[in-house]
Amino acid sequence: MIRHSLALIAATAVATPALIPSVAHAQQVEIEASGPVIDLSVYESVTAEPDVATxxxxxxxxxxTAVEAMRLNAVEMTRVIDRIKALGVDEKDIQTTGINLNAQYDxxxxxxxxxxxxxxxxxxxSVKLRDIERTGAALDALVEAGATDLSGPSFSIEDDEAAKDLARQRAVERAHERARAYAAMFGYDDVRVLSVSEAVQGRGPMPEMAMRAAADAIMVQSTPIQVGLAETGxxxxxxxxxxxxxxGN
Structure with a gap:
């Protein structure tokens, strides 16, 4: 028997750029097919209230001199880190992300x-704030402690497995519905699954938006922060x- 193959690729709705899936592929197991084949790719996302601000x-x-510049920086950074800890942030949620030393010329x-x-x-x-309602106050406190460069906040879900399970269920249901619709268009009664693969969205923080702050810009009122919703899929x-x-299939 000559094996026939009909490839149909369906695009899903445009995904948010910050939510492009990262590599997390399961092993594929191919099943031999004698009828036309449909390949579908479906992306589903779920929004939920975030519980972590970065x-x-x-x-x-x-x-x-380089030695003096490093010494002064160590003093200033120690003051900032101490202030972060005073806000109730656990030491494991504070991570150094970069130290740069450069000669300056005119x-x-x-x-x-x-x-x-x-x-x-x-x-x-980089600092994880688990009491996200105090994010604005935390940013103000960091500037008061001597921080001259702030970025963020970015909001995320610490444990998003339940949300991902819901997204999987919705993706499978939508794929089945679409596949049966294609089969009906070509005069077939139903479809059967040959293989499944998955790519899971990365759980790292979204790219931070740079926010420069000077000491003379500190306001008496706490910096307003709107948490909104986080998305995973x-x-x-x-x-x-x-x-x-x-x-007979």
């Missing part, structure tokens, strides 16, 4: 030469065979 805080210092247009001005050190930490690819009731 913010970034940094300190930048300058000095004539360009002299008259002599057309670089003039050395000293060294600059930047130190940043899965992308499922299912391969179906079109079958007829009198085919």
């Amino acid at each position: 913010v970034g805080a940094g300190v930048t210092t300058r000095a004539p 360009y002299d247009r008259q002599t057309q030469q670089q003039i050395f001005r000293g060294y600059q050190v930047s130190n940043r930490v 899965v992308s499922i690819s299912i391969k179906y065979e079109m079958v007829s009731s009198n085919s």
Whole structure:
């Protein structure tokens, strides 16, 4: 018997850019098919109230020597970290994300030469805030403690497995409905599943929006923060065979 194959690829609704699925593929097991085949890719997402806010805080210092710049930065960053801990943040939720030391130069247009001005050190930490209702107050406290560079907040769901299970169920139901609709268009009675693969959305924080803050910009009123909803989801690819009731499949 000559094996026939009819490939139909259905695109889903446009997904949010911050929710592009990351690599988390299950092993595929192929089943031999004698009828036309449909390949469907379905993405489903679920929104829920976030329970974690991630913010970034940094300190930048300058000095004539690298040693002095590092020393000053260590003093300032220690003050910021101590303030973070005083807010009730667990030490495991504070992570250094980068320390940079760079020489600083000015360009002299008259002599057309670089003039050395000293060294600059930047130190940043990423902080998980589990009491997200106090995110605004936490940002204000970080600036008061000496932070000169803030980013975030980004909101996420700490344990999103239940939400992902719901997204899986919806994705499978939608894929089945669509596959049967395609089968009916081509004169077949039903479909049977040949293979399933899944890509799960990454659980890392979404890209943070940079927010520069100067000491003279501190307001007496706490910084307002709107939490909104967080989104999580899965992308499922299912391969179906079109079958007829009198085919014996």
